[in-house]
Amino acid sequence: MSQNDLVLDVRDLSVSFRTGRGKVRALRHVDITVPKNKIVGIVGESGCGKSTLINSVLRLLAPNAIIEPGSQVDFLGDDVIKMSNSQLTDLRGQRISMVFQDPMTALNPVISVGTQMTDILYRLKIPMAEKRKRAADMLAQVGIPDAQRRLEDFPHQFSGGMRQRICIAMALMMNPALLIADEPTTALDVTLEAQIIHLMKELREKFECSMLFVSHNLGLIAELCDEVIVMYAGEVVEQGEVHDLFHRAAHPYTRMLLECDPARIAEARQELPTITGSVPDMIDLPPGCIFAPRCPRRYEPCDASPPEPYAVSDQHSARCFLVRDGR
Amino acid sequence: MTTAIEATEAGAPIRREPRFSWLWQLLRDPLGCFGLILVLLIVFAALGADVLSPYDYKALDIKARLASPSVEHLLGTDNLGRDTFSRILHGGRIALYVALVSVGSSLVLGLFLGMLAGYGPRWLDNALMLLFDAVRAFPVIMFALAVITVVGPSLETIIFVVVVTTVPGYARITRSATLSLKNTEFILAERSLGAGTIRVMASHLLPNLIAPLLILASMDIPVVITIEAGLSFLGLGVKPPTPSWGSILNDGYSFIRNTPWLVIAGGIPLIITTLGFTFLGEAMRDVFDPKLKKDR
Incomplete structure (x- = not known):
């Protein structure tokens, strides 16, 4: 894909928060892209850095946030990280806006x-x-x-x-080039949710804008988005084209997330499936894969060093040694 | 009826109100209506003092001193034989002038400083709060006495003292409201849609802050009038022969054994003004806060 087709190109974005207990590394080396006229969905548990990510795109972070050096948020050729306040005011609402x-x-x-x-x-x-x-x-x-x-x-x-x-x-x-929607339907009931989603699809055609759509709801993402980004504990663990990712989920976290979706449970049972354990402490990070402590398929390389994104297919990659080793 | 009824998407009828609907709403509230009438009465009396006064407020009539109310002197006369009714009317002018000028300036100043403290950087907030606390530590009357001793009694001195001592109240309310507003989602939403600091403050914070401040202001007007009356009562307000409700009370107090009329005549306008502005303030809050609109 050529550079010109991208509306948003986030490269190596790391954001930390200064707190009394130490530096919380909320986002680490995040790479995402939003192509023109596409809807990109972001999924993940609460606290995995979805909101921090979209707030960094608009530079609306809390005062104790630090954007680590080397981070790049490229929006139609301009680096948002390097923008002055007046440039940011110009950017917000006019070229990127948020719901x-x-x-x-x-x-x-x-x-x-x-x-x-x-x-x-x-x-x-x-x-x-x-x-x-x-x-x-x-x-x-x-x-x-x-x-x-x-x-x-x-x-x-x-x-x-x-x-x-x-x-x-x-x-x-102001007819922006990018619309960011931060869980726009979470506070609404299901019928309204369907209406709003329908509206957003319609508006995308009419206004020709790209969208970055954050949600917990996997069904919604599958229905609306062209591409999906799965985040876990401040990292992008898997990303790819929506059908490919949902049908051939490569990262164990994505698979478990899909299993937990109540809409996917086939037989009736008393207990809902969950992912055991909780999101790790982001002040003191494990040396290996961030998901390793909760991963059912953990093996030797997982604890040694963090995995790189490995290609699953053409437009689909996952940060997991299972993909590299073909297991 | 000019109000049209139509159905919304949800099916609930929405009544469209004509222009100046707030005035009608104010009049529908009995206390608001009463307050408005009292305030209009005072304003009318003060503005028309020159025309309405039967006598010159400085004219002495020694033969008729300390007279009781009669056809010639509606509210009697004082110890120098001056017509009390005329003096009350002119005193109202002084009272309203002091109240409106000082409350108006402290409202504007307090709003500005409070928003600066609430929305600005932390060090500015701390510095301003320290200043306000220091000012508030002075008892108003003591502060007034000190300033008057140095500068000498005058209307401007009273206004200065009142502004200095009431600004912290407005600023504190503004600051705390600003602090709670600045983290609300709609302010974040406005910022994400490209509103700069000035725009956020002027078009989004200000309308949210006005309602509580207007109430405080309407409650402060009678307080300021009593401060002026109090200082004039102590002989530290306006200089004679300029009449003031406080100085009329003071005169009445000295001659209370001869006649009660001076004290009564000086006290009643104070009561009317206090009640009027308080009721009006309460009613205005209900009208101007769109969240409290009942029948929309």
């Missing part, structure tokens, strides 16, 4: 929706009436009926699903 998990808290409760939406267009020197017209158009596009009038309304006058639609509309106001 948050909980639509109940992602809108300012005391400002009308129309004002919040037109506020995003502050960069454009066009009359207010024009801005309001654009905001109304955008609301109509995400399926809010009677958009023109509802601009006057406040967030609490909308339902959860409608609020998430508004958040998506706000994110698309």
